[in-house]
Amino acid sequence: MTVYQPKDAADLAETVAGLGAPVRIRGGGTRAIGQCSASDVLDLSAISGVVDYEPGALTLIAKAGTPVSEIEALLAGENQRLAFEPMDHRALLGTMGAPTIGGVFAANVSGPRRIAVGACRDFALGVKFIDGTGRQLQNGGRVMKNVTGYDLVKLMAGSWGALGVLHEVSLKVMPAPETEVTLVFDTPDAEAALAVMSGALGSPFEATGAAYAPEWGKAYLRLEGFETSVRYRAGELQARLGDAEILQEDASRPLWRDLGNVTDFSEAGYVATVSIRPAHMPKLAARLSGPWLADWGGGLVWAAGETGDAARITDELRGFVAEHGGHCTVVKAPEEAGLAVFQPEAPAVARLSDEVRRKFDPAGFLNPGLMAGA
Amino acid sequence: MQMPEPDSNTLAKKDRLEARIVEAIGRQAVIGDEVELRAYECDALTAYRCPPMLALLPRSTEEVSKALAICHEMNVPVVPRGAGTSLAGGAMPQADSVILGVSRLTEVLETDYTSRIIRVQTGMTNLAVTGAVEDDGFFYAPDPSSQLACAIAGNIAMNSGGAHCLKYGVTTNNLMGVTMVLMNGEVVELGGAHADAGGLDLLGLICGSEGQLGIVTEATLRILHKPEGARPVLIGFSSNEVAGACVSDIIKAGILPVAIEFMDRLLIGVCDEYSGAGYPDCEALLIVEVEGSEAEIEHQLGLIREIAMRHDPVEFRKATDADEAGRIWAGRKAAFSAIGRISDYMCLDGTIPVSQLPYVLRRIGEMSKEYGLGVGNVFHAGDGNMHPLILYDANKPGDLETCEAFGADVLRLCVEVGGCLTGEHGVGIEKRDLMVDQFAPEDLEMQMAVKDVFDPKWLLNPAKVFPLASSEARRMAAE
Numbered sequence: 088m089t090v091y092q093p094k095d096a097a098d099l100a101e102t103v104a105g106l107g108a109p110v111r112i113r114g115g116g117t118r119a120i121g122q123c124s125a126s127d128v129l130d131l132s133a134i135s136g137v138v139d140y141e142p143g144a145l146t147l148i149a150k151a152g153t154p155v156s157e158i159e160a161l162l163a164g165e166n167q168r169l170a171f172e173p174m175d176h177r178a179l180l181g182t183m184g185a186p187t188i189g190g191v192f193a194a195n196v197s198g199p200r201r202i203a204v205g206a207c208r209d210f211a212l213g214v215k216f217i218d219g220t221g222r223q224l225q226n227g228g229r230v231m232k233n234v235t236g237y238d239l240v241k242l243m244a245g246s247w248g249a250l251g252v253l254h255e256v257s258l259k260v261m262p263a264p265e266t267e268v269t270l271v272f273d274t275p276d277a278e279a280a281l282a283v284m285s286g287a288l289g290s291p292f293e294a295t296g297a298a299y300a301p302e303w304g305k306a307y308l309r310l311e312g313f314e315t316s317v318r319y320r321a322g323e324l325q326a327r328l329g330d331a332e333i334l335q336e337d338a339s340r341p342l343w344r345d346l347g348n349v350t351d352f353s354e355a356g357y358v359a360t361v362s363i364r365p366a367h368m369p370k371l372a373a374r375l376s377g378p379w380l381a382d383w384g385g386g387l388v389w390a391a392g393e394t395g396d397a398a399r400i401t402d403e404l405r406g407f408v409a410e411h412g413g414h415c416t417v418v419k420a421p422e423e424a425g426l427a428v429f430q431p432e433a434p435a436v437a438r439l440s441d442e443v444r445r446k447f448d449p450a451g452f453l454n455p456g457l458m459a460g461a
Numbered sequence: 462m463q464m465p466e467p468d469s470n471t472l473a474k475k476d477r478l479e480a481r482i483v484e485a486i487g488r489q490a491v492i493g494d495e496v497e498l499r500a501y502e503c504d505a506l507t508a509y510r511c512p513p514m515l516a517l518l519p520r521s522t523e524e525v526s527k528a529l530a531i532c533h534e535m536n537v538p539v540v541p542r543g544a545g546t547s548l549a550g551g552a553m554p555q556a557d558s559v560i561l562g563v564s565r566l567t568e569v570l571e572t573d574y575t576s577r578i579i580r581v582q583t584g585m586t587n588l589a590v591t592g593a594v595e596d597d598g599f600f601y602a603p604d605p606s607s608q609l610a611c612a613i614a615g616n617i618a619m620n621s622g623g624a625h626c627l628k629y630g631v632t633t634n635n636l637m638g639v640t641m642v643l644m645n646g647e648v649v650e651l652g653g654a655h656a657d658a659g660g661l662d663l664l665g666l667i668c669g670s671e672g673q674l675g676i677v678t679e680a681t682l683r684i685l686h687k688p689e690g691a692r693p694v695l696i697g698f699s700s701n702e703v704a705g706a707c708v709s710d711i712i713k714a715g716i717l718p719v720a721i722e723f724m725d726r727l728l729i730g731v732c733d734e735y736s737g738a739g740y741p742d743c744e745a746l747l748i749v750e751v752e753g754s755e756a757e758i759e760h761q762l763g764l765i766r767e768i769a770m771r772h773d774p775v776e777f778r779k780a781t782d783a784d785e786a787g788r789i790w791a792g793r794k795a796a797f798s799a800i801g802r803i804s805d806y807m808c809l810d811g812t813i814p815v816s817q818l819p820y821v822l823r824r825i826g827e828m829s830k831e832y833g834l835g836v837g838n839v840f841h842a843g844d845g846n847m848h849p850l851i852l853y854d855a856n857k858p859g860d861l862e863t864c865e866a867f868g869a870d871v872l873r874l875c876v877e878v879g880g881c882l883t884g885e886h887g888v889g890i891e892k893r894d895l896m897v898d899q900f901a902p903e904d905l906e907m908q909m910a911v912k913d914v915f916d917p918k919w920l921l922n923p924a925k926v927f928p929l930a931s932s933e934a935r936r937m938a939a940e
Contacts, residue, residue, distance in 0.1 A: 205634050
């Protein structure tokens with residue numbers, strides 16, 4: 088096994104141009120999931136560092152191997168943050184290493200706040216990458232509004248390295264709120280939880296988190312902003328949705344960190360996410376026999392199970408979304424189960440995706456086999 | 462503006478093409494009469510006109526599919542059209558092309574308030590989408606100034622923005638799924654009522670692709686509950702620099718207004734005279750709008766006032782009621798009409814990093830003197846999306862050309878300081894030849910390779926977005 092560790096963009100381009108065999112692209116090494124067939128590794132950790140940060144313009148440019156923690160610390164110094172709340176997979180997957188911004192971007196990793204503000208891709212302003220032939224390419228830029236040419240930035244966000252090796256990304260950042268609270272509602276079943284979550288998300292009171300833990304029978308709503316505003320909205324929401332227990336900032340923050348990182352399922356042998364129409368959440372819930380959680384107002388369901396049930400649960404989840412729309416991604420499963428990570432696509436979409444991949448990486452050297460059809 | 466030479470072989474196919482399409486989708490969906498075709502000879506970039514061979518107005522996705530399949534088989538270029546409000550020439554025909562308009566696709570297909578989505582046919586206007594849900598307290602957030610007329614299809618093609626996108630994002634951030642017809646007639650579904658892509662984000666790629674990858678006939682859009690209230694404040698400054706610094710300070714303070722609009726001296730005067738908004742006599746003016754309950758609005762405006770006062774404003778005027786709010790917005794909203802009354806003008810759309818604002822405005826002022834044409838500036842200051850309005854006289858020979866050269870220089874300046882050619886209007890034909898200033902040849906090549914996947918024969922809106930010289934080999938191969 089060869090491990091390539093290029094030191095800058097030019098070195099990376101040269102490395103990729105000279106590849107004679109496929110590589111698995113590695114950022115922080117925190118998500119060792121998938122069926123990538125390459126044995127050699129392309130390690131981006133040396134291409135690291137914040138290139139530019141302009142707090143007054145809400146923009147940040149960083150090299151792909153920059154640890155997310157470094158970026159978060161820098162932003163915190165200006166009272167700003169990555170609003171899409173990237174998940175840290177380490178607790179769930181039992182991995183070491185440090186999540187990198189390139190890895191977050193490549194997998195479009197977002198957290199609970201996605202339901203209110205958007206995913207990583209919605210904050211992605213620009214990208215520089217090396218395609219499978221070693222060409223240095225870029226798209227987008229560092230400004231918030233840009234419709235110049237095709238939006239390859241969105242395409243690269245969530246392309247899992249299969250279209251190119253990211254080496255620099257630029258992101259929109261957001262102000263951090265003055266405070267936050269969480270309203271905890273007793274909700275006996277999925278229907279009741281959905282009513283609370285949709286009631287809040289479909290109100291003017293701007294919840295930035297809406298999750299449901301069936302095991303505890305609780306629905307959680309997060310409110311962020313100026314202290315006076317948060318207090319006001321908490322009152323208005325309770326007037327409409329019923330009384331709730333209120334967790335202040337010091338209890339609210341760790342709650343959402345754990346919900347977002349899905350630490351409840353760290354012991355599970357199998358974990359998958361299902362992205363669905365929020366209104367379908369109770370219907371899906373009725374079919375689940377193992378542990379599960381709902382985030383994104385019901386639009387994201389985390390399902391867990393025993394290692395031995397991995398294939399059966401995956402089939403059930405994929406069957407549900409085939410019928411009702413959405414997609415299921417396997418996040419944690421034993422290698423030997425041989426499960427495809429991604430939801431199989433409709434033939435016409437799969438063909439387009441395959442052809443796009445071939446344009447970017449004709450030889451299939453970048454993370455081959457990780458995404459469907461590669 | 463150069464367009465490709467019409468292909469005589471294609472022109473010669475007109476009668477046969479018309480007959481086949483009429484047979485497939487009916488006489489009523491096909492316009493072939495030369496006089497009627499005049500209605501389709503241009504979009505809102507009215508300086509350039511060219512009637513198409515035919516205009517097709519299908520009534521369903523199936524009819525769009527049938528029409529495209531025939532054009533594909535007969536190698537006839539197709540120019541998609543929403544409501545024809547493009548300022549960049551995105552819907553301008555070429556002589557040997559067929560216009561395919563979605564104006565008859567105007568149905569609401571579904572609303573789901575639990576999941577906060579609406580599914581519509583894309584001929585619906587932007588404002589009609591909000592109209593369909595506002596009785597229930599909801600709205601569709603992207604609000605381009607043409608929202609009364611512009612169609613969702615065009616919004617998706619151009620990834621349209623609007624004044625309130627600082628908080629709510631642009632079209633791509635509010636688009637969840639599409640039904641799209643490929644040039645060969647194949648119908649594909651991307652996304653839906655759920656979040657994010659399960660594979661490659663083709664939906665993100667489609668949005669803003671200027672009708673070059675497919676024709677979107679249905680869309681699932683995110684809808685939001687309306688805020689309890691909204692109120693603007695008007696702040697006048699003695700210089701552009703100070704206004705720019707104030708914008709930056711507001712953002713850094715953690716306040717997230719829904720809109721921060723900027724106007725310079727020329728625009729302040731013209732708009733005030735036109736609308737009677739009562740704007741102060743000053744160099745630069747900001748309109749900052751915040752949302753929430755009465756108390757939340759008061760709190761945010763208090764913070765904004767505190768910040769503004771540090772910059773020694775000429776005036777700080779808080780709207781106290783709806784009437785006053787309306788007057789503050791009236792001038793800004795009438796900006797284009799007000800300018801149009803005093804002169805012909807060209808509206809630019811470059812975006813710059815916010816920190817470059819004072820420098821760029823100063824350079825635009827210098828260029829204005831060099832070119833001998835007046836210019837006014839109005840723009841979305843929170844996100845750096847500028848709209849310089851260059852004044853010219855359409856009846857004076859050479860003036861339009863001078864204006865275009867000036868405009869091109871301004872856009873190059875935007876790119877030079879780290880920005881881009883277009884923030885929300887799109888490239889179309891207008892900025893096509895400037896793409897080489899923003900992109901290296903291999904970056905353009907990669908984008909064109911993406912079009913190869915969706916439209917291998919390069920029949921969909923082929924003479925747009927990419928410089929003609931860059932796309933020539935591909936367009937020729939198709940013929």
